[in-house]
Amino acid sequence: MPTKTYLNLPEEKRQKIEKAAIAEFATNPLQSASINAIVSKAGIAKGSFYQYFESIDDLHDHILTIVRKKKLEVINSLPLDSANLDTFRYLRRVLQAAVEFQIRYPDLASIERFQRLSANHLSSVDPETGERMGGDGRFHAFLTQGILHDDIATWVDVDMAAFMLEIIEGGIAPYLVERIGDKAPEFTSGNLLSVDDQRTQDLFDNLMDILEAGLARTPQIRKDFYSK
Amino acid sequence: MPTKTYLNLPEEKRQKIEKAAIAEFATNPLQSASINAIVSKAGIAKGSFYQYFESIDDLHDHILTIVRKKKLEVINSLPLDSANLDTFRYLRRVLQAAVEFQIRYPDLASIERFQRLSANHLSSVDPETGERMGGDGRFHAFLTQGILHDDIATWVDVDMAAFMLEIIEGGIAPYLVERIGDKAPEFTSGNLLSVDDQRTQDLFDNLMDILEAGLARTPQIRKDFYSK
DNA sequence: GTACAATGTGACCGTTCGGTCACACCATCT
DNA sequence: AGATGGTGTGACCGAACGGTCACATTGTAC
Numbered sequence: 001m002p003t004k005t006y007l008n009l010p011e012e013k014r015q016k017i018e019k020a021a022i023a024e025f026a027t028n029p030l031q032s033a034s035i036n037a038i039v040s041k042a043g044i045a046k047g048s049f050y051q052y053f054e055s056i057d058d059l060h061d062h063i064l065t066i067v068r069k070k071k072l073e074v075i076n077s078l079p080l081d082s083a084n085l086d087t088f089r090y091l092r093r094v095l096q097a098a099v100e101f102q103i104r105y106p107d108l109a110s111i112e113r114f115q116r117l118s119a120n121h122l123s124s125v126d127p128e129t130g131e132r133m134g135g136d137g138r139f140h141a142f143l144t145q146g147i148l149h150d151d152i153a154t155w156v157d158v159d160m161a162a163f164m165l166e167i168i169e170g171g172i173a174p175y176l177v178e179r180i181g182d183k184a185p186e187f188t189s190g191n192l193l194s195v196d197d198q199r200t201q202d203l204f205d206n207l208m209d210i211l212e213a214g215l216a217r218t219p220q221i222r223k224d225f226y227s228k
Numbered sequence: 229m230p231t232k233t234y235l236n237l238p239e240e241k242r243q244k245i246e247k248a249a250i251a252e253f254a255t256n257p258l259q260s261a262s263i264n265a266i267v268s269k270a271g272i273a274k275g276s277f278y279q280y281f282e283s284i285d286d287l288h289d290h291i292l293t294i295v296r297k298k299k300l301e302v303i304n305s306l307p308l309d310s311a312n313l314d315t316f317r318y319l320r321r322v323l324q325a326a327v328e329f330q331i332r333y334p335d336l337a338s339i340e341r342f343q344r345l346s347a348n349h350l351s352s353v354d355p356e357t358g359e360r361m362g363g364d365g366r367f368h369a370f371l372t373q374g375i376l377h378d379d380i381a382t383w384v385d386v387d388m389a390a391f392m393l394e395i396i397e398g399g400i401a402p403y404l405v406e407r408i409g410d411k412a413p414e415f416t417s418g419n420l421l422s423v424d425d426q427r428t429q430d431l432f433d434n435l436m437d438i439l440e441a442g443l444a445r446t447p448q449i450r451k452d453f454y455s456k
Numbered sequence: 457g458t459a460c461a462a463t464g465t466g467a468c469c470g471t472t473c474g475g476t477c478a479c480a481c482c483a484t485c486t
Numbered sequence: 487a488g489a490t491g492g493t494g495t496g497a498c499c500g501a502a503c504g505g506t507c508a509c510a511t512t513g514t515a516c
Contacts, residue, residue: 005493032260035474045495050475117345123406134403157434163403164396164438171395172388175362178351179388206385210392214442233463263504273465278505 002062006052017042017052021063026107029114030060064115067108074101087151088212091142092204095169099180099200102173109173116170123163134163143215152215161215172207179203230290234280245270245280249291254335257342258288292343295336302329315379316440318370320432323397327408327428330401337401344398351391362391371443380443389443400435407431 006014020042024033035056039046053059075097102109123132133140139162146152180200234242248270252261263284267274281287303325330337351360361368367390374380408428 028259029257031256034472036472046475047477047495048493051493056474113345117341123403155434156438157431160400160403160407160431160435161438164400164435167395167399168392171399172392175351175388175391203385203388206383207388207392210384210389210442212442214438214440262502264502274505275465275507276463279463284504 001054001058003052003054009052013044017044018063018066021059022066022107022111025060025063025114026110029118030057031118033060063111067105067112067115070105070108071097071101071112074104087142087146087149088208088216091165091211092208094142095172095207096204098169098173099176102177113170123159132159134159134161134166136166137162139163139165139169146215156215165211168211176200176203176207229282229286231280231282237280241272245272246291246294249287250294250335250339253288253291253342254338257346258285259346261288291339295340295343298333298336299325299329299340302332315370315374315377316436316444319393319439320436322370323400323435324432326397326401327404330405341398351387360387362387362389362394364394365390367391367393367397374443384443393439396439404428404431404435 009017017038020038023041024038028034033056035046035049038056038059039049053062075093078093078097078100123134124136125131126133126137140158143152143156143158143162143165147154147156147158152158180197180203245266248266251269252266256262261284263274263277266284266287267277277287281290303322306321306325306328351362352364353359354361354365368386371380371384371386371390371393375382375384375386380386408425408431
């Protein structure tokens, strides 16, 4: 945790430090990140660094909280069609948020990817039941809910499917952004959200069709639609 | 590329060096791997290292060729049901090879994962057509073939699906191995291949069902089978 | 034996690393 | 003015880094 001294710093200075740290952690995994490089880029003395943070891990943790905060912001900034989305619309929303995050904050997305690799959270343990769950539990709960709502096929191995969705969420965003291609700069300028772009939506449709056909209890396969 | 001197080294010495390098690269990404640590673990002088390799990248490249070679060995060691597998049996074989590789050579699998992260080969370019392909092209060709054989639905975005399969292949092996759990040690001893274990096969069945339902032209959804 | 080339070696170099600390600075008090 | 306490600073430390090189050792040819 950052020290009180750091938290009392003027916003401007804090941002300069965080910007430098983000740039460093986005290009170097924590193991090979350099404190010297960060303080140099931030324009502060090394002694100051140690008055703000206990160690580089401390700073990295702090940056990770920023990553999570910004990601939440992106998720909440997506337009909500209705109060209670059905299972697959919700999944689409989650994946869309990953893409939006990749576009708006590529550095933060990069940090998230590094973190995913180093923290091999193959499975976590449900604090209540004590059962093992694929991934961090978000998709596990999501799929369980989906089964209760008769959206997800009962034969699906929820544990494994949850893990699969997690690695898809974590890995496919950079690819989709590259596919979207030329449009990306417009998104970053903030004038246009990927959610409004037709090409992006077509890609998402296809991705969701594959996932839905694979997971759904009564899949709405688009074969006919596409073959027309 | 290693020097002639290295290639002429007695097998025993080469293996000691490669073993040390593999241990280092499995725990540290290339950026933060240490030559000093490698030569120390291998029991050779630092001067010798530079007579064998130009740099640490040179050594890393050499280790990567070993990774690829061993992975090919694993793929070929899997029993082949028939000369020409149908599309989804082939896909199952590829994913099974990834698991088998993870079990037999966890260090090499770890090196492969580090490499995947640093080399952001989101897409590659087909040297013939000049078209972009999701992933490195293997799954792209696989899916294209599948469509020709009427196995894969024509509406599937081959590019994206190829990338999706690639990240599934790259990410799911450690999870499946953890799921298999207690059986893993027996596999490493070589007495038992994962391909023979029932629990492993059940997991694979479920994974393949999801993928097949999502991708196939005429999916053989197992709903009925599981709900019995 | 001698000559010569190939290979092995670790002390040594300059650089960078994480981390410390004596000191400078400065706002706020009596 | 003087004292106090929080904040900023960069020279400095030992350790580790990648890389070099003069020299030792070994192998081969004669």
